Amino acid sequence: xxxxxxxxxxxxxxxxxxxxxxxxxxxxxxxxxxxxxxxxxxxxxxxxxxxxxxxxxxxxxxxxxxxxxxxxxxxxxxxxxxxxxxxxxxxxxxxxxxxxxxxxxxxxxxxxxxxxxxxxxxxxxxxxxxxxxxxxxxxxxxxxxxxxxxxxxxxxxxxxxxxxxxxxxxxxxxxxxxxxxxxxxxxxx
Amino acid sequence: xxxxxxxxxxxxxxxxxxxxxxxxxxxxxxxxxxxxxxxxxxxxxxxxxxxxxxxxxxxxxxxxxxxxxxxxxxxxxxxxxxxxxxxxxxxxxxxxxxxxxxxxxxxxxxxxxxxxxxxxxxxxxxxxxxxxxxxxxxxxxxxxxxxxxxxxxxxxxxxxxxxxxxxxxxxxxxxxxxxxxxxxxxxxx
Numbered sequence: 001x002x003x004x005x006x007x008x009x010x011x012x013x014x015x016x017x018x019x020x021x022x023x024x025x026x027x028x029x030x031x032x033x034x035x036x037x038x039x040x041x042x043x044x045x046x047x048x049x050x051x052x053x054x055x056x057x058x059x060x061x062x063x064x065x066x067x068x069x070x071x072x073x074x075x076x077x078x079x080x081x082x083x084x085x086x087x088x089x090x091x092x093x094x095x096x097x098x099x100x101x102x103x104x105x106x107x108x109x110x111x112x113x114x115x116x117x118x119x120x121x122x123x124x125x126x127x128x129x130x131x132x133x134x135x136x137x138x139x140x141x142x143x144x145x146x147x148x149x150x151x152x153x154x155x156x157x158x159x160x161x162x163x164x165x166x167x168x169x170x171x172x173x174x175x176x177x178x179x180x181x182x183x184x185x186x187x188x189x
Numbered sequence: 190x191x192x193x194x195x196x197x198x199x200x201x202x203x204x205x206x207x208x209x210x211x212x213x214x215x216x217x218x219x220x221x222x223x224x225x226x227x228x229x230x231x232x233x234x235x236x237x238x239x240x241x242x243x244x245x246x247x248x249x250x251x252x253x254x255x256x257x258x259x260x261x262x263x264x265x266x267x268x269x270x271x272x273x274x275x276x277x278x279x280x281x282x283x284x285x286x287x288x289x290x291x292x293x294x295x296x297x298x299x300x301x302x303x304x305x306x307x308x309x310x311x312x313x314x315x316x317x318x319x320x321x322x323x324x325x326x327x328x329x330x331x332x333x334x335x336x337x338x339x340x341x342x343x344x345x346x347x348x349x350x351x352x353x354x355x356x357x358x359x360x361x362x363x364x365x366x367x368x369x370x371x372x373x374x375x376x377x378x
Contacts, residue, residue, distance in 0.1 A: 156342065168334070186372060
């Protein structure tokens with residue numbers, strides 16, 4: 001990892017454990033062993049670190065989503081794979097998900113709007129998949145929007161409770177939650 | 190509301206907007222217009238406020254859960270009503286849910302263990318409902334534990350996105366999410 005990566009990782013840990021508001025640049029510097037002004041050679045500000053973390057998280061999720069749905073044209077399999085990708089990302093990037101949900105209020109403009117825009121795009125992706133399935137007579141839901149929220153919420157939950165050393169492996173969680181998503185939309189398989 | 194209630198409400202707002210770590214007793218005092226030592230006549234410490242908020246939230250959820258499942262013996266209706274109660278609570282108490290999820294790390298012992306114990310009890314309630322439905326041949330899931338996590342996650346999600354002035358009313362969300370819970374467990378109705 002580069003020095004900038006180290007700093008971002010330390011910031012992520014501190015934002016998670018103490019919150020963005022209670023973390024100082026000095027805390028971040030101390031965590032990576034860089035004192036005083038040297039830290040600013042690598043990163044502009046605490047806000048900049050938060051922006052990098054939150055923008056990076058949403059861009060990664062969006063890229064994984066697109067890669068997942070590009071693997072098939074079947075509406076049911078698309079939703080399953082998009083959900084599996086969503087769940088796997090949240091199982092692997094729990095701190096990013098935690099900070100992403102908790103610190104949206106800590107982002108300054110225009111970054112807050114930027115992150116919310118990528119998030120809206122990501123959510124719309126799931127809604128589109130569901131609407132396509134409904135149009136094809138494969139899914140039955142009263143509200144595509146609510147079903148998409150429900151499926152997205154599953155991922156956030158995984159980020160909270162998943163543990164690498166837990167009884168439930170990432171594979172098992174991804175497959176079961178992929179199935180839950182299909183059940184939520186009443187998929188005819 | 191009593192003075193203590195005012196203080197708790199102010200603390201909840203501040204913990205939500207700035208995080209527990211970045212909030213001081215002076216901030217809380219300023220929000221309710223009580224200066225200096227007078228505040229301590231009403232509340233022992235910032236930690237005490239967090240304990241009251243988090244313990245109260247979990248106890249309320251548990252009481253609502255019990256009231257909901259006491260209204261019927263049918264396994265499917267029990268799960269539906271427990272989910273509706275869960276979703277309605279999270280739609281109405283978004284700040285409590287937000288702080289409850291975000292600040293578990295900020296609780297000192299033994300309070301952290303206490304809150305985690307009530308939470309475990311609440312989660313076990315859903316798992317029991319699902320296991321009862323499986324035993325009665327009404328539900329089909331590969332893991333009752335994972336299905337209970339998925340259903341609980343739906344509530345947390347609602348606390349994040351629900352708005353009173355939004356297009357989706359609390360009733361609509363509760364009913365739809367109750368239906369999603371039944372779909373997740375593959376309920377035969």
